[in-house]
Amino acid sequence: MRRIAALLGALLRDWSRSRETVFFVVLFPIILLMIFSTVFAASAPSFGLVVQNQDVGTDGEATNLSATFVENLEGIDPLNVRHLDADRNLTEWSQEGDGDGSRVLVLPEGFAEDVRAQSGRVRIAIIRDTVRRVQDDLNESERATVQSGLDQADQQEVPANATGARLQFYAPPDDQSAAVVRGILSTVVAEFNQRSIGVEEPPVSLESGTIGSAGLTSTDYYLPAFIATLVLINGVMTVPGVIAGFHQDGTLKRLVATPLRKRDWIVANVLQQSLLALLLSGVMLVVAAVLFGVTVIPGPLSIALVLLGAIAFSALGMTLGSLLPNPDAASSLGGSIAFPMMFLSGVFWEIDIMPETLQTIGRLMPLYQFHRGLRRLMIVGTTDGVWPAFAMLGGMAVVFVALAVRLTRWRDFGG
Known part of the structure; x- marks a missing residue:
């Protein structure tokens, strides 16, 4: 030595x-x-994405609307979708081996209910606007029928302040591809909204955040x-x-x-x-x-x-x-x-x-x-x-x- x-x-x-x-x-x-x-620069043809669907019923199965949304994601070629159990703690999981550096999309509990509420509110708003535009061309009997239908819709207790479902997208601060993935998700959300008849006030919105150690x-x-x-x-x-x-x-x-x-x-x-x-x-x-x-x-x-x-x-x-x-x-x-x-x-x-x-x-x-x-x-x-x-x-x-x-x-x- x-x-x-x-x-x-x-x-x-x-x-x-x-x-x-x-x-x-x-x-x-x-x-x-x-x-x-x-x-920083980000551009890539394929991206990993972990999806946590928290909108499950009492039987533990995902609701129809949330399952449909996830199926839409799985059909996008640039995304490689993996699934995370609804009851997993996201913070703890992100610090484990499989969670380190992963991008995560969370469908919150009540996703399907919020989508239906917002879609219903938008549908009724569209119908009311249409009625106002054509009411001068309707006779008294037709107006009464339309008004009866609107009154029945009001009785369905569609929340007037419904804001729709809010998805959460998380990515590590050093993930250069996060912006690209978020753009893909926004496109999927837009198509889903169109099917839900939510145009100006969509029933689903996407929010972003970072996942990882705080303060870094x-x-x-x-x-x-x-x-x-x-x-x-x-x-x-x-x-x-x-x-x-x-x-x-x-x-x-x-x-x-x-x-x-x-x-x-x-x-x-x-x-x-x-x-x-x-x-x-x-x-x-x-x-x-x-x-x-x-x-x-x-x-x-x-x-x-x-x-x-x-x-x-x-x-x-x-x-x-x-x-x-x-x-x-x-x-x-x-x-x-x-x-x-x-x-x-x-x-x-x-x-x-x-x-x-x-x-x-x-x-x-x-x-x-x-x-x-x-x-x-x-x-x-x-x-x-x-x-x-x-x-x-x-x-x-x-x-x-x-x-x-x-x-x-x-x-x-x-x-």
Whole structure:
């Protein structure tokens, strides 16, 4: 351990002398933080939506009108509708594994009754207006008949102040596709209203809200994505070039003549890059707090997950750097892995906007579990569903450290 500690100190000093590396590793994630915290865009062909129909009868079955409305939603191609039991607590469910990051539409209790009341009121208003327009063309007998019908309608006790059913649409603050989904829902509501003969005063209206931890901004929600991206870039794009540079400038040849063991050298490099990633994550937290008022503070488990992720991705970078002796080629190889992983893992936009095949691939990537685990720990404040991230990153760290030890050419240098 003394050798590793001494080597770790030397590596950190050497890293700090490379202005280009420090500039890129520190500045690039901060640029991402600035861009994604101020500019949002949403456009997608397919979206997940959870529907909670609270309008059920005494037998536990949904009322006819509410069931019809849900069937209309299920018939919309861009929507992938799932169902939530009527008696589930929405706040508690949103903090569980399946509820994290989900969009929710709630049909309130009494939906069918409110729709009928508002539709009846509008129908009567339309009839009265029609009668006023044609009453001069009616004889006394016809007027009496019409008035009798209107009196009977009044006796049905249709509430004069009926406002119709109010649907509630909830989405996380960082859901860039929420506006598109709300637009789709508004179209469905408009068509439903037309069938209910509600034109100027529709029997159904749609209201919006956010679901998730109270008091957090959109930047708070994006912070786990920024940290995960920083760790990925530092490990998979920076480390391969650094390690390949050691090959190219003959550093490894000189190290062979020392008592230093290859395993110690690799472990020290992995620890150095991991500590740097942890430090840079702290810098990002400070920048986010100062510029955007972010209040999220990582707990011990969040810090442990960031450190484990840094070790795993740095070990992957060590392995890539051992494959190619040219720093530019090694960095390009790292970029060819990092960028697809970054944009396919659902870090900066919802994974459900992609085709199903790409969704499957994205969920298999370590960055997906890493980001999902950080989000649940830092934003939702729960440990449910985070252990797969620890397991995947831990296994990845062990495998790639072993591969780096195996592939690094310590004594056999061709030429």
